[in-house]
Amino acid sequence: MIAVTGGSGQLGRLVIQALLGTVPANQIVAIVRDVSKAEDLRAGGVQVRQGDYSQPETLATTLQGVKKVLLVSSSEIGQRLEQHNNVVQAAKNTGVELIAYTSILHADTSPLLLAQEHIATEQLIRDSGLPFVFLRNAWYIENYFSAVGTALQTGKVFGAAGDGKFSAASRADFAAAAAAVLTGHDQGGKIYELAGDQAFTLAELAATLAELSGKPVAYVNHSEIEYKDLLVSFGLPDGFAHILAQSDTGAAQGGLYDDSGQLSKLIQRPTATLRSVLQAHLATM
Structure with missing residues (x-):
């Protein structure tokens, strides 16, 4: 059996959909915090089991019988390491034979603050002795959806990335890659740097929005602190705004760029x- 944590989440659902192309539904386990949000998966024959990263007692039985598990990284920045460790220990205790983890692009050399919990998680997985695969994902293009409405209203895309390139891909591309690894052979010990085929700057993002919408949209570059303050003024918590702004300046240093083509090779098609x-x-708007 193959288990996917965060099975009712945006990435987890897409991974399960991709797995259903080759794996019988009853051999797929969706691990979810709230089972009521996964009734459609259950109706489709997928096993739905309740499990919470922060409640290790729920994970002890959730992974019973599972041979491979995809650990989708927690969204709770600052709490990820402990939460991930709970899943890793449960996987070790229940005899899981392969753990795949969604890390961040070039985690071991990344200038992004976000990489810190990822590289620490990678190390605890190594230390566990479990066979592992690290799926080091670049940015999702969907990360920018929340900015589209503001950009069309104001005519501006805001950021602090300068001319930094983002090798982003669609969430579906990353999900397809995870499914390919989970259904593949001899994956233990592999590390994939997964990124889109066509990198873009935020200026190019703005130009693409302008072209598609027929409205004037331009990129406005800020310093990291200016951008953080702007995000706070939009209502984001200070800590999260700092992480986002620092990610942009990390991108300016090349932290979110990769041209190895590993993602398209893994999914056997060009990325979106x-x-x-x-x-x-x-x-859809």
Whole structure:
């Protein structure tokens, strides 16, 4: 059996959908915090089990019978390491034979603060002795959906990345890669640097939005502190705003760029383009 943590989340659902193409539904386990949010998965034959990263007692039985597990990284920055360790220990105690973890692009050399918990998680997985695969994901193009409405209203895309390039891909691309690894052979010990085929700057993001919407949109570059303060003024918590602003300056240092093509090779097709993903999103607005 193959288990996917965060099975009712945005990435987890897409991974399960991708797995269903080759794996019988009853051999897939969706581990979710709230089972009521996964009734559609259960109706489709997927096993739905309750498990909470922060409650290790719920994980002890959740992974029973599972041979491979995808640990989708927690969204709770600052608490991730302890939460991830709970899953890793449960996997070790229940005889899981492979753990795949969604890390961050070039975690071991990344200038992004976000990489710290990821590289620490990678180390605890190594220390566990479990066979592992690290899926070091670049940015999701969907990360920018929340900024589209503001950009179309104000005519501005804000950031602090300068000319830094983002090798982003769609969430579905990363999900397909995870499914390929979970259904593949001899994956233990592999590390994948997963990134989109076509990198873009935030100025190019703004230009693409302008072209698709027919409205004037330009990129406005700020210093890291200016951008953080701007995000706070938009209502983001101070700590999260700091992480986002620092991620932009990390991108300016090349932290979110990769041209190895490992993602498209793994999914055996080109990755989605910025234009195609934004066009589909705009069609829903």
